[in-house]
Amino acid sequence: MRRVIGSTNIEVFPIGLGAMPLSIQDRPDKEQAEAVIVAAVEAGVEFIDTANCYCIDNTDFGHNERLISAAMKNLPRGAQVTIATKGGLTRPEGRWETDGRPESLRRACEQSLRNLDVDTIVLYQYHAPDSSVPFTDSVGELARLREEGKIQHVGLSNVDRHHVDAAREIVPIVSVQNRCHVLYKHDLNSGLLDYCGKAGITYIPYSPVGGGRGHKRLPQVATLSEIAAGHDTSVYCVALAWLLHKGQHVLPIPGASRAASIADSVKAVRCDLIDIGHDPVEVTR
Numbered sequence: 001m002r003r004v005i006g007s008t009n010i011e012v013f014p015i016g017l018g019a020m021p022l023s024i025q026d027r028p029d030k031e032q033a034e035a036v037i038v039a040a041v042e043a044g045v046e047f048i049d050t051a052n053c054y055c056i057d058n059t060d061f062g063h064n065e066r067l068i069s070a071a072m073k074n075l076p077r078g079a080q081v082t083i084a085t086k087g088g089l090t091r092p093e094g095r096w097e098t099d100g101r102p103e104s105l106r107r108a109c110e111q112s113l114r115n116l117d118v119d120t121i122v123l124y125q126y127h128a129p130d131s132s133v134p135f136t137d138s139v140g141e142l143a144r145l146r147e148e149g150k151i152q153h154v155g156l157s158n159v160d161r162h163h164v165d166a167a168r169e170i171v172p173i174v175s176v177q178n179r180c181h182v183l184y185k186h187d188l189n190s191g192l193l194d195y196c197g198k199a200g201i202t203y204i205p206y207s208p209v210g211g212g213r214g215h216k217r218l219p220q221v222a223t224l225s226e227i228a229a230g231h232d233t234s235v236y237c238v239a240l241a242w243l244l245h246k247g248q249h250v251l252p253i254p255g256a257s258r259a260a261s262i263a264d265s266v267k268a269v270r271c272d273l274i275d276i277g278h279d280p281v282e283v284t285r
Contacts, residue, residue, distance in 0.1 A: 001269060003251050005047075005123065006174025006202045008153055010082055014244055015266050016047035018206055018253035023054040023064035025094075028257050030067065037071035039259035041079050043266045049177070049204065049253045051086035051127060052112050057094040065115035084175070084204075085112050086157055088127035088138065100130030102141035109145050125155035125177055126167075135166055143171035155204075161192050164201070173201055177253075180205035182224065182239050183217060188246070197249040205243055208252035209236045209265075233271050240268035 002011045017040040022033040037048065054064035065085060075081065087108030090099050099105075109124060126142060129135050145151045155175030156167055167173050176196050180187050180203075187193045187203075196203040209215045218224055218235045228235045236254070243252045256262035 003202065003248060005082070005251070006153065006155075007172060007200050008174055010122070012046040012082055012251070013044045013266070014251065014269050015045060015240065016049055016204070016251055016253040017045050017262055018255040019048055019050045019064050019068060020054045021212070021255040021257040022067060023056075025056065026257075027056075030070075033067055033257075034071040034074060036256050036259050036262060037068060038074055040256065040262040040266075041075050041081060043263050045262065045266065046080055047082050047084065047251060047253070049084050049086075049206070051089070052108050052115065053086075053089040053091050053096070053127070055091055057091045061091065062111060062115040065112055069115060069117045082122050083116060083118075084123035084125060084155065085116065085121060086125040086127040086177075087112065088130065098128050098130035098132075100126070100128075100133040100135070100138035102133075102137055105138060105141045106145065109142075109150055113150060120149055121151050123153045123155055123175060124151040125157045125175065126159075128158040129163060135163060136170060139167045139170050146171060155202075157206075161190065161195060164192070164195070164199075168199075175202040175204055177204040177206055179207050179211070180243070181208050181210050181214070182242055183210060183214060183221070193246060193250070197247045200249075202249050202251050203247070204251050204253055206253055208243055208254050209239045211255075231271055233267060234264055236264060237268040237271050240265060241271035244268060 003014050004011050050064045050068055052062050055061050087105050088100050090097050142154045146154055153174045154171050157177040178187050193203050210218055224235045224238055228238045240252050243250050254265040
């Protein structure tokens with residue numbers, strides 16, 4: 001049931017936590033946010049995804065990383081959690097803008113080390129390609145940071161097969177984090193999800209239940225609701241279980257701003273879709 005991250009020896013629970021909702025617009029207060037993180041770990045979560053740009057704007061850049069670092073101090077004794085972070089985006093006046101310049105990625109990584117209060121980052125992911133910077137230059141800087149020990153493993157986010165192939169020529173890639181859910185199946189159609197499995201790369205679907213707005217659509221899909229009712233579970237668990245059944249290399253990271261939400265998400269590991277006669281993705285758009 002546990003998932004191994006890429007070519008590493010790191011094993012984690014099949015459902016992770018996407019921590020972004022804890023730091024962006026309409027975020028919960030600090031006490032509630034930390035309670036969500038603690039609740040996730042208590043429910044079995046062993047992988048938390050963050051980024052330096054998960055914040056309101058550049059004035060509180062690094063908010064999510066600092067929040068997670070603080071919450072780590074309140075975890076149950078002996079809890080083992082892998083924290084993955086990302087660099088390559090900025091938040092001027094709340095906008096999302098790419099910055100893949102090598103010098104910027106280095107500064108971002110070094111600041112993330114301070115925010116997380118760690119000596120090395122287990123998994124550091126390039127957040128999104130920057131069209132104004134050669135992709136290989138950006139990845140090359142991550143390779144140098146890995147050589148220096150500031151990063152243990154390198155991942156990519158918001159990429160296609162071309163990006164993955166180019167990056168693998170420079171440094172081992174252990175993860176690809178892209179948007180994917182039952183109503184958005186671009187990487188299934190392109191073959192990228194299957195490619196990652198064959199290449200030994202962990203595929204981390206973000207917004208696995210639709211994201212901030214998309215999650216409201218899931219209960220409106222009759223097929224998903226019927227499956228959920230038949231399994232006495234939520235449509236969100238069905239959506240996560242569907243992703244889990246796409247391969248042992250798939251590690252969904254549902255977001256949560258309430259402890260109850262992540263507690264429900266982890267139940268997806270017990271939702272067996274084998275007896276369903278059709279794939280819900282085939283009947284949704």
